[in-house]
Amino acid sequence: GENVEQHPSTLSVQEGDSAVIKCTYSDSASNYFPWYKQELGKRPQLIIDIRSNVGEKKDQRIAVTLNKTAKHFSLHITETQPEDSAVYFCAASRGSSGDKLTFGTGTRLAVRP
Amino acid sequence: NAGVTQTPKFQVLKTGQSMTLQCAQDMNHEYMSWYRQDPGMGLRLIHYSVGAGITDQGEVPNGYNVSRSTTEDFPLRLLSAAPSQTSVYFCASSFLGSNEKLFFGSGTQLSVL
Numbered sequence: 001g002e003n004v005e006q007h008p009s010t011l012s013v014q015e016g017d018s019a020v021i022k023c024t025y026s027d028s029a030s031n032y033f034p035w036y037k038q039e040l041g042k043r044p045q046l047i048i049d050i051r052s053n054v055g056e057k058k059d060q061r062i063a064v065t066l067n068k069t070a071k072h073f074s075l076h077i078t079e080t081q082p083e084d085s086a087v088y089f090c091a092a093s094r095g096s097s098g099d100k101l102t103f104g105t106g107t108r109l110a111v112r113p
Numbered sequence: 114n115a116g117v118t119q120t121p122k123f124q125v126l127k128t129g130q131s132m133t134l135q136c137a138q139d140m141n142h143e144y145m146s147w148y149r150q151d152p153g154m155g156l157r158l159i160h161y162s163v164g165a166g167i168t169d170q171g172e173v174p175n176g177y178n179v180s181r182s183t184t185e186d187f188p189l190r191l192l193s194a195a196p197s198q199t200s201v202y203f204c205a206s207s208f209l210g211s212n213e214k215l216f217f218g219s220g221t222q223l224s225v226l
Contacts, residue, residue, distance in 0.1 A: 001172065004155075006155075009153075034214070034215070042219075043203065043217040043218060043219050043220055044156070044203070044217050045217070046214050046215065046216075049214070089155060089156065091156075095209075098144070098205070098207040098213060098214050098215025098216075099144045099146070099161070099163070099207060099209060099215070100146075100158065100161060100171070101156075101158070101215060102158070102172070103148075103155040103156040103157070104155055105153060105154060105155040106153075106155050
C-alpha cells in the first residue's frame with residue numbers, strides 16, 4: 001500500500017517568515033495530493049490540493065509543488081501569521097478525489113509573533 | 114446543511130464493552146470513511162464505503178465493524194473495546210469522481226479504560 005512520510009514533525013518560524021513542509025510518497029500510481037490544516041481540538045480542513053497533471057498550485061499565501069519523478073510534494077506558506085499555527089497533514093491517493101487517502105504523520109507549525 | 118455529523122463527541126468505555134459511533138452526512142456523498150487519529154501517527158483509515166451496501170477495509174480494520182444500509186449513515190462498531198482503541202475517531206465523506214474533496218466530521222474522542 002501507499003506510504004507517506006512527512007517532515008519536519010515540528011516547525012517554529014517568526015511571524016512574516018516562510019514555512020515549508022515536505023512529503024514523500026511510495027506509490028507511483030498516486031495522483032491526488034491534498035493538504036489539511038487541523039487546529040487544536042478541531043477537525044482537519046482542506047486548504048489546498050494538487051493533482052498529478054499539475055506541477056504547482058497557489059492560493060494567496062499558500063502554494064503546493066509536486067515532483068512526480070522524485071515522488072515528493074511540498075507545502076509553502078509565505079508571510080506567516082499567528083493564525084497559521086496548527087498541525088498540517090499531507091496525504092496521497094490513487095483516485096482523483098478524496099477517497100482512500102493515506103496521510104502523513106503531521107507537522108506542528110508554530111508562528112511566533 | 115449540517116455536513117458530516119458525528120455522535121457522541123466524547124465517550125469513556127471499559128475494556129470489553131461494545132459501542133457504536135454514529136456518522137451521518139446530508140450531502141448525498143457516495144463515499145464515507147472512518148479514520149482514527151493517534152499522536153505521532155497521523156490519520157489512519159479504518160473502513161470505507163463507496164455506496165449503500167458496499168464496505169471495505171482500510172489500513173487498520175481489526176476490532177471494528179461497519180455497515181452502510183443508507184447513503185446517509187455509516188456507523189462504526191467496536192464489539193469488544195480494548196485500551197489500544199483509545200483514540201480520536203473522524204468520519205469523512207465525499208462525492209466520487211474528479212475534483213471531489215473529503216469533508217471531515219468534528220470527531221469522537223474515545224477512551225477505553
